[in-house]
Amino acid sequence: MQSFQHYAATALLAASALSGVTPAQAAPAVPADQTAPAPASGAPIDISSKSGPYRDGSFTGPVYDAYYGLVQVKANVQGGRIVSIDVLQYPSDRRTSRAINSQALPMLEDEVISAQSGSVDIVSGATLTSTAYVRSLSKALAQARSQGRSQAQTGS
C-alpha cells in the first residue's frame, strides 16, 4: 500500500512542498513538463515533524502523481506562516462543467452526518449484508450452543 496515495489533500501537498524546501528565489521551479513525477511510494510524509516556524519564501514541492494526474503546489510563507498555496500543476482533463479555480485544489465540502427523517423507497448501504451476516452468524452460534446443550442432555 502506498502511503501517499491515501492522501490527496491540500494540507499534505503543502507539507510536501515545504518538506521539499526548494526556495523559489534560489532555485526556480523546473517547468512542470520537464519534471519527472515523484514516485507515489516511499516513506509516509510526516506533517507533524515539519510543523513549526517555516522559513519565509516560496517553496515549490515535487510533482506528485495523484491517480488522476500530476499535482504540484507552491507554498508561500511569510512571518513563519503559510499565507497561500499556489497550484502550479493540476490535471487539466477534469470535467469542464465544473468551475475549477486553477489556483486552488478543489476543497470538497464536509459535513457532520445526521439522521434524516422522511420516507424513502429504497436504501443504499453496505451495512445490510454485513449486519445480516452478523445476525445470521449469531443465530447460527445460538443454535450451535442449544444443540450442544441438547446433545449433552441426550448424552447424559
Add this chain to the structure above:
Amino acid sequence: MRDTRILMGMPITVEIVDAAKAERLIEAVYAYFAAVDARFSTFKPDSEISAINQGRVAPADLSAEMREVLAIAARTKRETRGYFEIQRPDGSLDPSGIVKGWAIRNAADLLRREGVANFFVDAGGDIQSSGVNAEGKPWKIGIRSPFNDQEIIKIVHPGGHGIATSGTYVRNQHIYNPHAPDREIDDIVSLTVIGSDVLEADRFATAAFAMGRAGIHFLEAQPDLEGYLVDARGVATQTTGFKAFISP
C-alpha cells in the same frame, strides 16, 4: 408490485410500477440473478468461475458472459490504477466485486426491453432505479448510516442513475489511534457512488473505497461519478456534483 428474495447471498428487491405483466417480469429478473449466481459464484463448485479457478476450463472455452465480466474487471483495474483487483493472493479470480452491479444493470435492461419504464432493482444496497415510484414521484433512496443500520443519513434522487455503497459496519463510533490520539482519524467507513448506471457506480465504489480518503478526490476527477464518503468520525465529504442528487 414489489418482491424481495435472498439470492447470491443478499436480499434482492425488485419493484415494478403498474405493469400488467409485473409478476412474470419479476420472476424473469430473479431467474436471471439465479443464472448469474450459478455461473459466477465462487462458493458453487460447479460454477464456471470455480471451473476456471480449478483449471478445468480453457480460456478459449469461456462463456460470453464470463469474457465480458473479466474484460470489465480488467478495464476497471486500469482505470483505477490497480485499486480494483479480482485476482486473489492465491491466484484465483473472484469477480464478485463487479458481478453484482453488472447483473443489476442487465436485469434493468431486461425490464426496459419489456417496455417497463418505472421500476427499481436493488441487490444488497446497490440500486438501479428508473422513472417514478407508484405515487408518480422520483424514487427516493436513503443512504444508510454506517453507524446505525436503522438510520438514514442522506436522501437522494438518483433518477435514472445507478447508486452503490461500499463500506464497513461500524459498531463503535469512537475510534481513535492509541499511538497518536491527537491525529485525525482518516479511516473511511462508507462510500456511496452515483454513476451513469449501477455498474459504473458499483465498480468505482469498490475501487474508490480501497483508495481510502483519496477515493473521494478520485471520484471528483471523474466526469460521470459523484460520491459521498463517511469517515470514522461521522464526517462526510462529498464531490462537487453530489448535491444535485440530494433530495430538496
